[in-house]
Amino acid sequence: MSAVPESEELERQAEQKKLEEILDKIHYSDRYSDDFFEYRHVILPKALFKYIPKEYWNQDTGTLRLLKDKEWRSLGITQSLGWEHYEVHAPEPHVLLFRRPKDYAPPPQPDPRAKDARRK
Numbered sequence: 001m002s003a004v005p006e007s008e009e010l011e012r013q014a015e016q017k018k019l020e021e022i023l024d025k026i027h028y029s030d031r032y033s034d035d036f037f038e039y040r041h042v043i044l045p046k047a048l049f050k051y052i053p054k055e056y057w058n059q060d061t062g063t064l065r066l067l068k069d070k071e072w073r074s075l076g077i078t079q080s081l082g083w084e085h086y087e088v089h090a091p092e093p094h095v096l097l098f099r100r101p102k103d104y105a106p107p108p109q110p111d112p113r114a115k116d117a118r119r120k
Helices: 006-023 046-051 069-074 112-119
Strands: 037-043 084-088 095-101
Touching (some): 006 046
16 A cells, blocks of 8 residues: 555646646747857746746846756756756746857767677
8 A cells, every 4th residue: 555645646646747738838949040159049838937946046036047957957948968048038037048059069979889899
């Protein structure tokens, strides 16, 4: 028998389903660029705000502070490597602005087959 009462488990599952539905509504803009950077913006559904940890907010401005890669990924934002949250726009705190170098190439990943070959 489970240590968590069934009603609590059902409530947790309902909350998880609700969060998944909110995360599905994250909007990713097309990419645009200048001579130096590639840009995009990510629009968070306002319903997601209640799930964002308090320490991610700038208490003086009421906007999100600049988030590190691990932090914005923990909010459900999914992007390829190299993106940096570089600016907040106070009038629209649900819009996160990202950039990365224009000709960004991800670091090479080690070939797992080479590691296996050394074991033999």
